[in-house]
Amino acid sequence: MFHRLLKRKDPLQLPLFNADFWVQIHDLPHGLMSKVMITQFGNFIDSFMVYDAKPVAKGVNKYMWIWVKLDI
Numbered sequence: 001m002f003h004r005l006l007k008r009k010d011p012l013q014l015p016l017f018n019a020d021f022w023v024q025i026h027d028l029p030h031g032l033m034s035k036v037m038i039t040q041f042g043n044f045i046d047s048f049m050v051y052d053a054k055p056v057a058k059g060v061n062k063y064m065w066i067w068v069k070l071d072i
Contacts, residue, residue: 022067026063
C-alpha cells in the first residue's frame with residue numbers, strides 16, 4: 001500500500017487501515033442502476049464513496065464502476 005507523504009509528516013504516524021478501490025459490477029438489470037441501489041452495493045462491499053455514471057450515460061449499461069473504501 002502506498003501513501004503520498006506531505007512535507008514534515010512523520011511516516012510512523014500515518015494510519016494505513018483503509019484503501020480506495022474502483023470496483024466494476026457487471027450484468028446489472030436496468031432497474032438497479034439508480035444512485036440509491038449503487039450506494040447500497042458500495043456499502044455492502046464496505047464504504048461507498050462515489051460511482052461513475054459515464055457508462056450509463058453512454059448507453060453502455062451492462063456494468064457500473066463504484067469507488068469504495070475497504071478496511072484492509
